[in-house]
Amino acid sequence: MTPVNTTTAGLEVITLGTAAGPAIRSGAPGIATAIVVDGVHYLVDFGLGCTRQAHAAGLRGKDLRAAFITHLHSDHVGELPAYLLWNWGRPVDGFSTDLPVYGPGPQTSEMVSHLLAAFDYDIGIRITDEGRPDLRRIVRAVDIGLPADAVDGGPEHTPHMRPFEVYADEHVTVTAILVEHPPVFPAFAFRFDTRYGSVVISGDTAECRNVATLAAGSDLLVHEAVNLAYFAAGDFSPEFLNHQQISHTTPAGVGRVARAAGVGRVVLSHLAGVATDEEWAAGVAEEFSGPVTVAQPGQRFTPARVPAGS
Numbered sequence: 221m222t223p224v225n226t227t228t229a230g231l232e233v234i235t236l237g238t239a240a241g242p243a244i245r246s247g248a249p250g251i252a253t254a255i256v257v258d259g260v261h262y263l264v265d266f267g268l269g270c271t272r273q274a275h276a277a278g279l280r281g282k283d284l285r286a287a288f289i290t291h292l293h294s295d296h297v298g299e300l301p302a303y304l305l306w307n308w309g310r311p312v313d314g315f316s317t318d319l320p321v322y323g324p325g326p327q328t329s330e331m332v333s334h335l336l337a338a339f340d341y342d343i344g345i346r347i348t349d350e351g352r353p354d355l356r357r358i359v360r361a362v363d364i365g366l367p368a369d370a371v372d373g374g375p376e377h378t379p380h381m382r383p384f385e386v387y388a389d390e391h392v393t394v395t396a397i398l399v400e401h402p403p404v405f406p407a408f409a410f411r412f413d414t415r416y417g418s419v420v421i422s423g424d425t426a427e428c429r430n431v432a433t434l435a436a437g438s439d440l441l442v443h444e445a446v447n448l449a450y451f452a453a454g455d456f457s458p459e460f461l462n463h464q465q466i467s468h469t470t471p472a473g474v475g476r477v478a479r480a481a482g483v484g485r486v487v488l489s490h491l492a493g494v495a496t497d498e499e500w501a502a503g504v505a506e507e508f509s510g511p512v513t514v515a516q517p518g519q520r521f522t523p524a525r526v527p528a529g530s
Contacts, residue, residue: 229259230522231256232255232521233419233523234256234520236249236517237250237251238491239295239491240446246491249272250268250299251267251295251489252264252267252270252274255392256279259283260283261279261285263287264287265288265289266298266300267296268295271299271302274307281313281315282314282316284315287321290421292324292328296423300321300332300335301338305355309350310352311350315358318360320360320387321360322386324364324407326363328361328363332359343356366384370382383411384397392412393413395411396409397411397431399422399428400428400430401426407424409425418439419439420435420440420442422441422444424468425467426468426473427473429480438481438483439483440483440521441477441483442487443469443487443488444488445504446492447471449493450494471488471506472506473507474488474504475504478510485513487514488512488513488514497514501514
């Protein structure tokens with residue numbers, strides 16, 4: 221895997237991990253995505269293996285500006301404590317100043333507070349023994365609330381709404397929107413707008429009008445997908461099968477969302493179930509004529525418009 225050149229200008233998306241979970245059904249690391257802009261980066265979700273994947277990709281904590289959590293299922297946050305502890309302070313070329321972690325409120329601040337408390341002993345030792353700053357004062361959880369003026373009504377569980385801003389700096393503006401992932405609420409998708417292009421990360425969601433709203437005109441849509449036939453053929457409980465059906469998106473559904481949004485390219489990640497790359501992509505292509513890629517762990521994308529059918 222070629223390390224990132226952190227001095228290079230531009231926009232790059234790295235699918236650090238691509239697997240759904242928490243079951244391990246492939247060798248792929250768990251879901252995690254990096255957005256790199258002009259040498260700094262932003263992380264979305266912290267699935268199993270993301271700490272090593274980020275390091276192998278050349279990403280260092282000192283260049284991390286902000287982290288984002290789509291929702292609090294364990295396969296999206298399970299490795300957050302490891303990432304923080306392995307990327308903190310000068311001894312590991314890590315972050316040493318304010319690090320905001322954005323996620324659904326109020327659970328995100330509660331989770332981060334408990335995680336830091338759980339490692340209080342180790343943190344205290346390393347502050348004294350290794351000259352690190354106090355991690356408990358650096359990591360700052362930011363609970364994402366729902367602005368009342370963004371909600372347009374519609375379904376009770378996930379109302380139709382307009383995207384709303386959650387973060388901005390000189391490199392990116394990040395907006396969010398609710399997605400349909402019952403029984404989890406709230407769960408979010410995120411859009412990163414930069415001077416070089418725009419990227420949308422769906423998070424976990426059923427086929428959802430809000431995702432199309434958020435992704436309208438974007439250059440790259442990174443969207444989850446489920447192979448329902450795989451689960452239907454297995455020994456799974458009725459409750460588990462129902463969850464897959466009502467909380468995730470089939471490849472054809474991804475295609476419909478991408479077509480409605482008019483996106484430039486689709487990248488499938490967070491793959492639930494087992495299928496070949498050709499099978500995953502073919503389902504999207506039933507509804508979307510643009511380019512489709514089934515992401516591999518550590519794969520890099522430079523968002524840019526590509527002619528349909530290429």
